[in-house]
Amino acid sequence: xxxxxxxxxxxxxxxGEHNVPVEAFHIFFEDIGGTAKRLRGKGASIDEIxxxxxxxxxxxLRTEEWFSLPVSERPWGSNDKKIESHTNRIFDAxxxxxxxxxxxxxxxxxxxxxxxxxxxxxxxxxxxxxLCNKYKSLRKKVxxxxxxPAAESPFDHHLKDVDHGVFARHGxxxxxxxxxxxxxxxxxxxxxxxxxxxxxxxxxxxxxWKVMQHPVVEKLNTAEQEALRRNLExxxxxxxxxxxxxxxxxxxxxxxxxxxxxxxxxxxIIKAFNKLPYVKKxxxxxxxxxxxxxxxxxxxxxxxxxxxxxxFPSEKILPFLTRIKGWAVxxxxxxxxxxxxxxxxxxxxxxxxxxxxxxxxNIPLRKENPPSGRxxxxxxxxxxxxxxxxxxxxxxxxGWKNMTYSAFYRxxxxxxxxxxxxxxxxxLKSI
Numbered sequence: 001x002x003x004x005x006x007x008x009x010x011x012x013x014x015x016g017e018h019n020v021p022v023e024a025f026h027i028f029f030e031d032i033g034g035t036a037k038r039l040r041g042k043g044a045s046i047d048e049i050x051x052x053x054x055x056x057x058x059x060x061l062r063t064e065e066w067f068s069l070p071v072s073e074r075p076w077g078s079n080d081k082k083i084e085s086h087t088n089r090i091f092d093a094x095x096x097x098x099x100x101x102x103x104x105x106x107x108x109x110x111x112x113x114x115x116x117x118x119x120x121x122x123x124x125x126x127x128x129x130x131l132c133n134k135y136k137s138l139r140k141k142v143x144x145x146x147x148x149p150a151a152e153s154p155f156d157h158h159l160k161d162v163d164h165g166v167f168a169r170h171g172x173x174x175x176x177x178x179x180x181x182x183x184x185x186x187x188x189x190x191x192x193x194x195x196x197x198x199x200x201x202x203x204x205x206x207x208x209w210k211v212m213q214h215p216v217v218e219k220l221n222t223a224e225q226e227a228l229r230r231n232l233e234x235x236x237x238x239x240x241x242x243x244x245x246x247x248x249x250x251x252x253x254x255x256x257x258x259x260x261x262x263x264x265x266x267x268x269i270i271k272a273f274n275k276l277p278y279v280k281k282x283x284x285x286x287x288x289x290x291x292x293x294x295x296x297x298x299x300x301x302x303x304x305x306x307x308x309x310x311x312f313p314s315e316k317i318l319p320f321l322t323r324i325k326g327w328a329v330x331x332x333x334x335x336x337x338x339x340x341x342x343x344x345x346x347x348x349x350x351x352x353x354x355x356x357x358x359x360x361x362n363i364p365l366r367k368e369n370p371p372s373g374r375x376x377x378x379x380x381x382x383x384x385x386x387x388x389x390x391x392x393x394x395x396x397x398x399g400w401k402n403m404t405y406s407a408f409y410r411x412x413x414x415x416x417x418x419x420x421x422x423x424x425x426x427x428l429k430s431i
Contacts, residue, residue: 001046002164002408003032006054006355007383009128010101012093014064015205016233020384022100024403031424033113035407040116045412049119052159053146054355054381055126055170060090061200062128062236064209074201075131076193076278084135091138095145106147121147123155126170126356127178127196133157134191157190162348164408165419167340171354171380172196174336176295178356195282195299200236202273207248208232210269214261228255237399238388245302247388250395270303331357337378338365350419351377353406358383360404360425374418379406382425401428 005028008020036046065086066074073082095102110118123146125133132138133155143150158169172178173185178196181189211217212229220228231251238247248266252259273279287296337352344352352365360382368374382404388397403426414420 001032001036001048001410001413002050002052002161002166003405004052004054004166004168004353004355004381004408005384005405006126006170006381007056007358007385008053009056009059009062009383009385010094010098011059011062012065012090013097014093015062015209016230016236018062018233018236018385019098020101022098022104024384025101025104028403028405029109029113032119032407033115036116037114039409039413044415047117049115049117050122050161051119052122052124052168054124054168054353055172056128056355057123057126057146058091058094058129058132058142060087060094060129060131061197062205063090063093063201064205065090065093066201067206067209071276074198076198076276083131084137087131087135088137088141091132091141095141102145106145109147122159123148124157124159124168124170125155125190127172127175127194128200130190130197154187157185160344160346160349161408162346163410163419165348165350165421166353166408167344167346167349167351168353171333171336171356174332175356177299193278195279195286195295198273198276198279199299202276203269204236206269207235207266210265211258211262214258214265216258216261220258228258231255234386234388234399237386238397243390246390246395247397250397253395274303331359331361333357333380334361334363334378337363341365341376347372347374349376350374351379351408351421353379353381355381355383358385358387358402360402360423362423377421379421379423381406386431399431401430402426403428 009018010020011018013019032049032051036049040046061075069082069086070079071077072079073086075083075087077083105121108118109115123142132142136152139152139154140150142148142155158167160167172194173181175196177199178194179189180192180194208229211232212225217225217228235247248262252262255262283296283300333354333356337354341349341352357380359380361378361380363378365376365378367376382402384403386399386401388399390397404424406421406423409420411417411419
């Protein structure tokens with residue numbers, strides 16, 4: 001039995017309280033244990049349970065800790081020793097903030113949840129925990145806190161399990177904003193800094209931090225400040241990045257007294273972002289004169305509207321925003337899964353599994369001709385984080401919590417002549 005989850009995004013809490021509570025993992029393990037027990041009761045041969053953490057488990061980017069450090073010591077800087085030291089400190093804070101959860105994940109599960117064997121745990125890094133695989137000191141801590149046997153080697157960035165018919169990776173490889181490497185997918189490819197790293201920290205996480213320091217906001221009472229902070233910090237859960245502007249317009253509309261504070265802060269943040277040495281080099285490398293919709297143009301278009309949205313009413317901006325969003329909403333992972341399945345070229349692989357997009361999916365890719373008639377499916381493991389969705393009318397957003405996992409079974413575990421799968425997605429409206 002092979003179970004995959006992804007995009008838990010554990011954080012240190014400095015940029016918002018977004019952590020998944022330990023109770024969710026109790027529900028998760030009880031569900032898996034109950035399924036295994038039920039199948040064994042029917043005579044199924046389940047002699048192993050593997051739990052795969054499919055990337056973006058430790059979010060070392062969504063923190064305010066980077067803001068007080070020199071640019072050279074941030075993840076896109078040049079002082080590697082300092083970056084490692086700071087990342088270790090942030091990682092330790094993440095563990096401390098979620099101590100109950102990691103005591104559970106890194107401990108013995110067999111007796112606690114009635115498993116007949118101790119589950120094996122496997123970790124595959126994503127883009128938000130890229131640094132957790134770069135440094136040996138971080139890899140050691142990851143293994144300890146996920147209950148993985150000690151080793152010094154880097155973690156693999158993909159999993160191929162022919163018994164369960166699965167090929168899995170985080171999926172950021174096909175996101176041009178979050179993967180800067182080439183198609184060889186070697187360790188150096190994964191260690192190259194993508195533009196998504198500074199976007200996450202220097203733009204998205206910094207907006208609430210900067211707004212809360214504005215003199216206008218500091219004059220609000222404590223309750224008003226806390227309510228504003230919570231609303232702004234949820235910007236991290238708005239997807240895609242192009243929807244950030246709509247979220248800010250929504251906040252301005254509902255907080256007119258602090259409209260100037262938001263506009264001033266966004267303006268200052270974008271100017272600082274564009275001055276970062278890494279960002280300047282990235283623009284130079286990606287801005288192609290022959291392509292007016294390249295990745296540099298897309299980011300610059302969103303930033304231009306963010307920087308200028310004080311000058312125009314929302315009804316003037318939205319038509320431009322709609323056009324920009326059209327560039328960003330396409331799920332490249334679907335086409336990537338289809339191509340990757342062909343490249344793998346292994347008839348024992350039925351399922352290509354990614355995370356990253358936070359959008360759980362089961363998409364049929366192709367069906368083989370008789371006599372095999374095999375189904376090939378792309379599966380996305382979604383997220384356990386809160387997600388905010390744009391309403392059909394106006395500038396409104398609504399959010400709910402999610403919990404998704406995907407389980408795969410060897411032939412003998414389900415008594416079939418092919419590996420089977422099931423996916424479960426739960427939604428809780430409590431916000």
